[in-house]
Amino acid sequence: MAETVLRIENVNKSFGGLLALNDINLEIERGKVHAIIGPNGAGKSTLLNVCVGLLAPDTGEVTFNGGEKIIGKKPHQINQIGLTRVFQTPEIFPDLSLLENVMLPALSKRDGSYKMSIFKSLSDEEEIENEAIGALETIGMLDRKDTIASSLSRGDKRRLELAMCLVQKPELLLLDEPTAGMARHDTNQTIELLKQIKEGGMTKIIIEHDMHVVFSVADKISVLARGAIIATGTPDEIKANPLVREAYLGGAEL
Amino acid sequence: MLIFTAAVLSMPIWLDPIGANYPDLLQKFAIFGIFAIGYNILFGLTGYLSFGHAVFLGVGSYTAVWSFKLLTMNVIPAMFFSILMAGIIAAGIGYVSLRRSGIYFSILTLAFAQMFYNLAYSVLMPITNGETGLQLTMHDPRVIDVAFSREVPEGLPSTDFFGISMNGYSGFYFCAVMLILAFFIYLKIFRSPFGMKLKGIKSNQKRMKYIGSDTRPYLITAFVISGMFAGLAGSLMAVTDPLAGAERMQWTASGEVILMTILGGVGTVYGPLLGVGIIKYLENIFSSINESVLNNFFSFMPQWGESLLTSLTMPFVGEGWHLTLGLLFMLIVIFLPGGVMEGLQRIKDSIMNKKNIEESEATAKESSDG
Ligand SMILES: Nc1ncnc2c1ncn2[C@@H]1O[C@H](COP(=O)(O)OP(=O)(O)OP(=O)(O)O)[C@@H](O)[C@H]1O
Ligand SMILES: [Mg+2]
Numbered sequence: 001m002a003e004t005v006l007r008i009e010n011v012n013k014s015f016g017g018l019l020a021l022n023d024i025n026l027e028i029e030r031g032k033v034h035a036i037i038g039p040n041g042a043g044k045s046t047l048l049n050v051c052v053g054l055l056a057p058d059t060g061e062v063t064f065n066g067g068e069k070i071i072g073k074k075p076h077q078i079n080q081i082g083l084t085r086v087f088q089t090p091e092i093f094p095d096l097s098l099l100e101n102v103m104l105p106a107l108s109k110r111d112g113s114y115k116m117s118i119f120k121s122l123s124d125e126e127e128i129e130n131e132a133i134g135a136l137e138t139i140g141m142l143d144r145k146d147t148i149a150s151s152l153s154r155g156d157k158r159r160l161e162l163a164m165c166l167v168q169k170p171e172l173l174l175l176d177e178p179t180a181g182m183a184r185h186d187t188n189q190t191i192e193l194l195k196q197i198k199e200g201g202m203t204k205i206i207i208e209h210d211m212h213v214v215f216s217v218a219d220k221i222s223v224l225a226r227g228a229i230i231a232t233g234t235p236d237e238i239k240a241n242p243l244v245r246e247a248y249l250g251g252a253e254l
Numbered sequence: 255m256l257i258f259t260a261a262v263l264s265m266p267i268w269l270d271p272i273g274a275n276y277p278d279l280l281q282k283f284a285i286f287g288i289f290a291i292g293y294n295i296l297f298g299l300t301g302y303l304s305f306g307h308a309v310f311l312g313v314g315s316y317t318a319v320w321s322f323k324l325l326t327m328n329v330i331p332a333m334f335f336s337i338l339m340a341g342i343i344a345a346g347i348g349y350v351s352l353r354r355s356g357i358y359f360s361i362l363t364l365a366f367a368q369m370f371y372n373l374a375y376s377v378l379m380p381i382t383n384g385e386t387g388l389q390l391t392m393h394d395p396r397v398i399d400v401a402f403s404r405e406v407p408e409g410l411p412s413t414d415f416f417g418i419s420m421n422g423y424s425g426f427y428f429c430a431v432m433l434i435l436a437f438f439i440y441l442k443i444f445r446s447p448f449g450m451k452l453k454g455i456k457s458n459q460k461r462m463k464y465i466g467s468d469t470r471p472y473l474i475t476a477f478v479i480s481g482m483f484a485g486l487a488g489s490l491m492a493v494t495d496p497l498a499g500a501e502r503m504q505w506t507a508s509g510e511v512i513l514m515t516i517l518g519g520v521g522t523v524y525g526p527l528l529g530v531g532i533i534k535y536l537e538n539i540f541s542s543i544n545e546s547v548l549n550n551f552f553s554f555m556p557q558w559g560e561s562l563l564t565s566l567t568m569p570f571v572g573e574g575w576h577l578t579l580g581l582l583f584m585l586i587v588i589f590l591p592g593g594v595m596e597g598l599q600r601i602k603d604s605i606m607n608k609k610n611i612e613e614s615e616a617t618a619k620e621s622s623d624g
Binding site for chain 1: 439442443445446447448449450451453454456457458460461462463464465466467468469471472475479
C-alpha cells in the first residue's frame with residue numbers, strides 16, 4: 001500500500017446557496033500524478049483553494065503527511081511544510097527579471113517565513129542563484145534570465161510560474177490548468193515539461209481540461225461533477241466508466 | 255561607495271559654481287538625503303506610500319532636544335535616543351497601519367500623522383512646549399555634562415561631538431558622515447536578500463505569500479527601518495539647530511519627502527538623493543527671490559514690460575515657490591513618471607544606441623572594405 005501524502009476528508013464548501021464541494025474524500029499517493037477533471041464550475045479550483053489555505057471549508061479536514069492539519073494554517077505556513085501551487089491565472093513577479101522570479105522562491109524556501117537578512121549580499125547567494133539557473137534551464141528560458149517577466153507571453157508566464165514552484169522542490173505540487181489558453185504548440189511544450197518533471201518523483205495534483213494532457217501525464221484520475229467526486233481510478237478505468245462519460249463527456253467516446 | 259563618499263565630502267567644492275556651498279544649505283541636502291533614502295526603503299522597495307513619515311522626523315527632533323536638555327550637549331546620545339524613539343513609534347504605527355494596503359494604508363498613516371501633530375499642541379504640551387517649540391534654556395539640568403563638570407560657557411551652550419562644535423562647516427561634515435553611513439546601510443539593504451523580498455512584495459504580494467514568506471513582518475521591518483532613518487534626520491536637524499517645533503510633523507513635510515522621492519525616481523538607488531538636491535536647491539533660490547530682484551532681472555525691458563513680467567512671475571517665487579514646485583512635479587509625473595533617473599537613463603540609452611549604430615556601421619564598412 002502506497003503512502004498517502006494528502007488526505008481530504010468530508011470537505012464541504014458552499015457559496016451562498018451553491019454547494020461547490022459536496023462531501024469530498026480523496027487520498028493522494030506519494031510520487032503519483034493525480035488529475036482532477038470535470039466540467040466548468042465543478043469545483044476543481046475550489047478544492048485546490050481549500051488545500052492551500054486560500055479558502056476555509058465549512059466542514060471537513062485536510063491532512064498532510066499523515067497528520068499535519070492544513071485547515072486553519074496561513075498560506076505561507078502551508079507552503080513552508082511543502083505544498084506549492086500554480087494558479088489558474090499565472091501569479092509571477094511581473095516587475096522582476098526571470099532570474100529574480102525564480103530566486104525568490106528558492107530564498108523563501110531556505111529562509112523560512114521570515115528572516116532579517118539585511119547585511120547579507122545577494123551576490124554571495126551563489127547556491128540560490130545556481131538553483132534558479134537550473135530551474136530556468138528546465139523550462140528552457142535561461143537565455144532570457146535578465147528579461148523582465150511582464151514581457152513574457154502567456155504560455156511562458158505559466159511555465160515561469162511552474163519553474164518558480166519547482167525550484168522549491170515541494171513534496172506536493174498543485175497545478176491548476178497549466179495549459180489553459182495555450183496554443184497547441186505551447187501545450188505540447190508544457191506536456192513535455194510535465195513528463196520530464198514527473199520523473200523526479202514529486203507528487204502532483206493537476207487540474208486540466210485538455211484530455212490529451214491528462215492522459216499523457218496522470219497516474220490516477222478523479223472526476224468531479226457539481227461538487228461531488230463521481231469516480232476515481234486509473235486512466236483506463238476512467239475511460240471505461242459509463243458514469244463519467246455521461247456526466248462529463250456527454251456520452252462521447254474517449 | 256568610495257565615489258559616493260568622495261562626492262558627498264567634496265560637496266562644498268563642486269557645488270561652489272552654482273552658489274550652493276554654504277553650510278546651511280549643504281546640511282539640508284545631507285539631512286533630507288537621509289530622510290529620503292530612508293523613505294525609499296519603504297516606498298521604493300515595498301510600494302507602500304506612507305503619508306506619516308514626518309512624525310518620525312518630529313519625534314527625532316524632540317528626542318534629541320530633550321537629550322541636550324537633560325543629559326548632555328554631546329550629539330551621540332541624542333542621535334541614539336532619537337533613532338530608538340523613532341523606531342519604537344514606527345513599530346507601533348506600522349503595526350496598525352500595515353493591516354491594510356494601498357490607499358487605506360496611506361490614509362491610516364496620514365491619520366496617525368495628524369493625530370501626533372494635534373497631540374503636540376495639546377496633551378503633549380509638557381513634552382513639546384506647544385507653539386513656542388522646544389528650546390534649550392539656561393537652567394537645563396544636563397546631568398552628564400555636570401557630572402563630568404564640563405565648563406559652562408556664557409549663554410546657551412552649543413551642540414558638540416566630543417568637543418567639536420556643530421556650527422558651520424563642522425556641522426555639515428558631521429551630517430555628511432551620517433549621510434554616508436546611512437547610505438551604506440541603505441545600499442546594503444537594497445542589495446540583500448531581504449531587499450529582494452521587499453521588491454517581491456511590491457511586485458506581487460500574493461505570490462510572495464504562496465512561496466512561503468510571511469509578508470507582514472517584512473513590511474513592519476521595512477517600516478521601522480525607514481522610520482529610524484527619519485528619526486536620525488530629525489535628530490540631525492536638532493543637532494544643527496537645537497530647537498524642535500511641531501510644524502516638522504505636519505503632513506506637508508511627509509508630502510515633501512514623497513515629492514523628492516518621486517521627482518528623483520522611486521525605487522532607484524540614487525533617485526531620492528537627486529530629488530532632495532533639486533528641490534532643496536530650487537527652494538533656496540526661488541524662495542529668496544523678491545520683487546526687487548525680479549525688477550532688476552527684467553530691467554532690460556521697457557518700464558511697462560518690466561512691471562508686467564514682474565507681476566506675472568511674482569506668484570511663483572518667494573512664498574509662492576510651492577507653486578513652482580507643483581508645476582515642476584506635474585511636468586515630471588506626466589513626462590517622466592520614473593523621475594529624473596528615468597530621464598538620465600533615456601539620455602544614456604540614446605547615446606549608447608548612437609554609439610552602437612556608429613560602431614556597427616564602422617564594422618560594416620571595415621568588412622566591406624576588407
Ligand atoms: N469566491 C466564490 N464566491 C462565490 N462562488 C464561487 C466562488 N468561487 C467559486 N464559486 C462558484 O463555485 C463553483 C465552483 O467553482 P470552481 O472555480 O471551483 O470551478 P472549476 O471547476 O475550477 O471551474 P473551471 O473549470 O471553470 O475553472 C462555481 O459555480 C463558481 O461560480
Ligand atoms: Mg478553475
